[in-house]
Amino acid sequence: MxxxxxxxxxxxxxxxxxxxxxxxxxxxxxxxxxxxxxxRLAAGSSAGGSASRCEVIGITGSPGxxxxxxxxxxxxxxxxxxxSVAVLAVDPSSPFSGGALLGDRVRMQSHSLDPExxxxxxASRGHLGGLAAAAGQVLRVxxxxxxxxxxxxxxxxxxxxxxxxxxxxxxxVLLAPGMGDGIQAAKAGILEIGxxxxxxxxxxxxxxxxxxxxxxxxxxxTDGSTDGSQSWLPPVLTTIASTGVGIDEVxxxxxxxxxxxxxxxxxxxxxxxxxxxxxVATVVGMLQTRLxxxxxxxxxxxxxxEVATGEVDVHGAASRLWKMIGR
Amino acid sequence: MxxxxxxxxxxxxxxxxxxxxxxxxxxxxxxxxxxxxxxRLAAGSSAGGSASRCEVIGITGSPGxxxxxxxxxxxxxxxxxxxSVAVLAVDPSSPFSGGALLGDRVRMQSHSLDPExxxxxxASRGHLGGLAAAAGQVLRVxxxxxxxxxxxxxxxxxxxxxxxxxxxxxxxVLLAPGMGDGIQAAKAGILEIGxxxxxxxxxxxxxxxxxxxxxxxxxxxTDGSTDGSQSWLPPVLTTIASTGVGIDEVxxxxxxxxxxxxxxxxxxxxxxxxxxxxxVATVVGMLQTRLxxxxxxxxxxxxxxEVATGEVDVHGAASRLWKMIGR
Numbered sequence: 177m178x179x180x181x182x183x184x185x186x187x188x189x190x191x192x193x194x195x196x197x198x199x200x201x202x203x204x205x206x207x208x209x210x211x212x213x214x215x216r217l218a219a220g221s222s223a224g225g226s227a228s229r230c231e232v233i234g235i236t237g238s239p240g241x242x243x244x245x246x247x248x249x250x251x252x253x254x255x256x257x258x259x260s261v262a263v264l265a266v267d268p269s270s271p272f273s274g275g276a277l278l279g280d281r282v283r284m285q286s287h288s289l290d291p292e293x294x295x296x297x298x299a300s301r302g303h304l305g306g307l308a309a310a311a312g313q314v315l316r317v318x319x320x321x322x323x324x325x326x327x328x329x330x331x332x333x334x335x336x337x338x339x340x341x342x343x344x345x346x347x348x349v350l351l352a353p354g355m356g357d358g359i360q361a362a363k364a365g366i367l368e369i370g371x372x373x374x375x376x377x378x379x380x381x382x383x384x385x386x387x388x389x390x391x392x393x394x395x396x397x398t399d400g401s402t403d404g405s406q407s408w409l410p411p412v413l414t415t416i417a418s419t420g421v422g423i424d425e426v427x428x429x430x431x432x433x434x435x436x437x438x439x440x441x442x443x444x445x446x447x448x449x450x451x452x453x454x455x456v457a458t459v460v461g462m463l464q465t466r467l468x469x470x471x472x473x474x475x476x477x478x479x480x481x482e483v484a485t486g487e488v489d490v491h492g493a494a495s496r497l498w499k500m501i502g503r
Numbered sequence: 504m505x506x507x508x509x510x511x512x513x514x515x516x517x518x519x520x521x522x523x524x525x526x527x528x529x530x531x532x533x534x535x536x537x538x539x540x541x542x543r544l545a546a547g548s549s550a551g552g553s554a555s556r557c558e559v560i561g562i563t564g565s566p567g568x569x570x571x572x573x574x575x576x577x578x579x580x581x582x583x584x585x586x587s588v589a590v591l592a593v594d595p596s597s598p599f600s601g602g603a604l605l606g607d608r609v610r611m612q613s614h615s616l617d618p619e620x621x622x623x624x625x626a627s628r629g630h631l632g633g634l635a636a637a638a639g640q641v642l643r644v645x646x647x648x649x650x651x652x653x654x655x656x657x658x659x660x661x662x663x664x665x666x667x668x669x670x671x672x673x674x675x676v677l678l679a680p681g682m683g684d685g686i687q688a689a690k691a692g693i694l695e696i697g698x699x700x701x702x703x704x705x706x707x708x709x710x711x712x713x714x715x716x717x718x719x720x721x722x723x724x725t726d727g728s729t730d731g732s733q734s735w736l737p738p739v740l741t742t743i744a745s746t747g748v749g750i751d752e753v754x755x756x757x758x759x760x761x762x763x764x765x766x767x768x769x770x771x772x773x774x775x776x777x778x779x780x781x782x783v784a785t786v787v788g789m790l791q792t793r794l795x796x797x798x799x800x801x802x803x804x805x806x807x808x809e810v811a812t813g814e815v816d817v818h819g820a821a822s823r824l825w826k827m828i829g830r
Contacts, residue, residue, distance in 0.1 A: 211816075211818050214816045214817065214818060215816045215818065215819055217816070218810075218813055218814070218815055218816035218819070219816075238565055238566055238567075239565055240565075309817070312817065313817065316816075316817075444811075447811045448807055448808055448811040449807075450811070451807045451808070451810035451811040451817070452803065452804070452807035452810075454810065454817045455803065455806055455807055455810060455817055455820045455821050455824065456791065456794060456803070458817050458818060458820075458821035459790065459794065459821045459824050459825055459828075460787055460790060460791070461821075462821060462822075462825050463786065463787060463790050464783070464787070467783055467786065476779065476782065476783070477779070479782055480775055480776075480778045480779035480782055481775055481778070483545075483778035483779075483781065483782060484771075484774045484775040484777070484778040486545055487545070488545055489538075489541045489542045489544070489545035489546075489643075490541065490636070490639065490640065490643075490778070490781045490782055490785050491538050491541060491542065491785060492542055492545070493782045493785075494782050494785035494786045494788075494789060495789075497782065497786050498786055498789050501786075501828070
């Protein structure tokens with residue numbers, strides 16, 4: 177008997193857009209069919225001996241720096257090089273739609289008739305076990321569909337969002353002049369995760385000084401912390417993504433970083449770290465599920481009320497719950 | 504025998520700055536003394552029947568909107584009203600210092616000689632159990648020290664950071680003209696958490712249109728989702744925090760929101776939700792500790808390697824670990 181999962185796996189291998197979209201929805205929902213699909217994909221890749229070959233590129237930066245425009249420009253560049261491209265755009269949930277905010281995805285519709293381009297939005301909230309686990313699972317589906325390149329675009333500078341972009345094979349940190357100087361970049365916590373820095377909107381005042389500040393901060397950060405020959409010095413490029421200026425250089429730098437990462441074992445190290453985080457996040461999700469079910473959920477509500485009035489301290493309350501988990 | 508915890512509790516009740524700083528460090532480190540301190544504080548407040556009375560105000564927004572300047576202005580306003588003020592500034596860890604980035608805390612040194620003002624930075628990374636749990640525990644120490652007002656300032660628009668600010672009694676969302684229009688605010692995921700919206704840098708071009716856009720989006724979001732009489736319509740104010748313009752109105756709106764929240768049971772509801780999240784986060788922290796210790800840690804590394812090569816799916820790996828936890 178052919179199940180829906182059988183059908184989806186067949187559809188994925190032919191990269192049928194509808195099956196791909198459906199498979200991602202199943203995986204995002206986290207139900208039994210989604211779990212079966214993931215297990216089957218893992219079994220299949222193990223049997224075929226094919227580890228992931230798709231190139232995962234993270235793009236992050238503050239709101240307003242032009243991430244969507246940059247993603248659009250990179251899609252065009254990779255398509256021109258004959259590569260298939262998937263985009264996973266992680267958006268904070270909109271309070272209105274309850275789902276991902278698709279506002280400026282509209283621009284990417286220039287690629288909507290290209291069967292070698294697939295664009296998916298994902299809300300950053302509401303994933304049991306966290307955003308990283310959810311994104312990791314969607315990446316596995318995109319990988320199974322055989323895309324050459326997956327662009328993971330995360331809005332914001334937050335901890336969870338930055339972690340998702342940082343889990344990529346190569347992470348691009350986008351800035352814009354006028355979004356603040358180097359200190360603001362450091363505040364955003366993104367200096368340490370960038371493999372390639374891009375100052376976008378380079379036609380605006382202050383672009384060159386922003387790039388210069390960044391280079392200085394990167395040099396400071398790199399000095400003494402690396403062993404020289406093996407280290408990667410993140411380049412700082414300038415682009416005008418809306419007109420395509422500088423995009424070729426970004427693509428070249430991504431390629432350089434990838435070659436370096438493969439040669440130095442960094443790619444393998446990152447993929448293992450990513451897998452570790454996904455496993456931990458999934459276990460945490462299992463815990464959260466337990467806390468929201470009988471018999472733990474009423475106990476959680478009871479201790480929360482006691483903690484709120486100050487009768488019990490948080491750690492004491494947590495210990496009481498923890499003891500119930502093993503049973 | 505007087506232990507260090509005894510001494511710190513005595514020092515806290517007299518609001519001795521050194522003891523306060525030391526107590527927070529102990530709590531942040533999460534060691535046995537920190538846990539004992541929290542348990543003792545809970546026991547003390549329970550014995551004395553004194554639930555938290557300090558007013559917790561969250562301030563959040565994108566980098567560069569002027570959060571530190573606004574915090575500074577609010578400190579001055581509350582001090583002028585005779586209230587003691589503590590600031591908990593949550594910063595992403597700096598890659599250079601390894602700790603919280605103190606760059607623009609320097610400005611707040613204008614209050615550094617005032618014994619009724621206490622300012623503490625806290626890194627947003629590296630807290631087992633998450634940022635919310637860590638911040639919640641520091642809040643308990645500040646509460647025990649009897650501050651009238653605690654300002655929780657979180658940089659960024661990220662999930663974890665926004666959650667911390669949103670867990671306050673009243674949450675102020677700060678924007679600036681030129682940081683993007685309403686869509687950008689919605690992308691930042693901050694529209695739904697603000698009790699008071701403030702467009703800062705109101706002397707810049709576009710401030711009034713940003714405020715107008717916000718009011719429209721808030722009206723849209725509120726329409727139909729509330730029952731009318733009981734609901735709070737978040738005001739949208741404009742300020743120039745650097746010169747103090749509009750700060751009195753912000754303070755008045757915070758007071759209005761507080762009165763409304765007490766009257767409608769919203770304050771109690773929020774404090775209970777905050778306690779619930781802290782308990783969950785602490786249980787998650789316990790799980791993460793277990794995963795990083797024998798006997799689970801080598802198993803985690805082993806399954807992560809298998810997941811990375813695609814031999815095992817993430818859920819299968821997580822299930823294997825989960826079964827070991829109950830033992």
